[in-house]
Amino acid sequence: MSTITAVPLQPTKRSVLVYLWIGILVAVLGAGWLAMRGTEQVVALKGSNAQFLSWNKTRSGVVETASGLQYQVLKPGEGPRPTATDLAGVMYIGKLRDGTVFDASQQPVPFPLSGGAVPGFLEALKLMPKDAKYRFWLKPELAYGSQSPDPTKIPNDSILIFDVDMLGFMPEAVYRQRMMQQQQMQQMPQGGPPAAP
Structure with a gap:
């Protein structure tokens, strides 16, 4: 034992x-x-759009403007920001909340900041200096609301999410003047202006 x-x-x-x-x-x-x-x-x-936006604005780096536009700086740019009289050159990708891409630029796109696009997109572009890249969340009231131009691609009352590269901007009047000069140059006969008699 x-x-x-x-x-x-x-x-x-x-x-x-x-x-x-x-x-x-x-x-x-x-x-x-x-x-x-x-x-x-x-x-x-x-959940609902309101639940998503309420949660999204608490994420690190997301800022909400007075209108309810939410944005995040992915790459800061430098210099001044465009105004309503400018034309901005951008590259962008537009997505829905589920990640579905509904639109993407294939080449730089000029946007007159005086109008012609959804209000939230124009507000967002005015926040961006040259060479910046931002992500924007547009609530329905700043996008298409209940009047989507193509409900099969963008359902009514959708939050739109854009990744935007600001390539640059210039006054719209200067852009239009340059375009007219280019058209005049293209209309000239080959070899330059006609000789004087």
């Missing part, structure tokens, strides 16, 4: 127990926060 020798256990210090309970409490609270935050994101992504 073997004999078992009992070794007395030393009592655990009170400070160790306090740290242990604090660690457990922090872990439980952290897990609860992560679960709630994850649930909030899922609800926002699958």
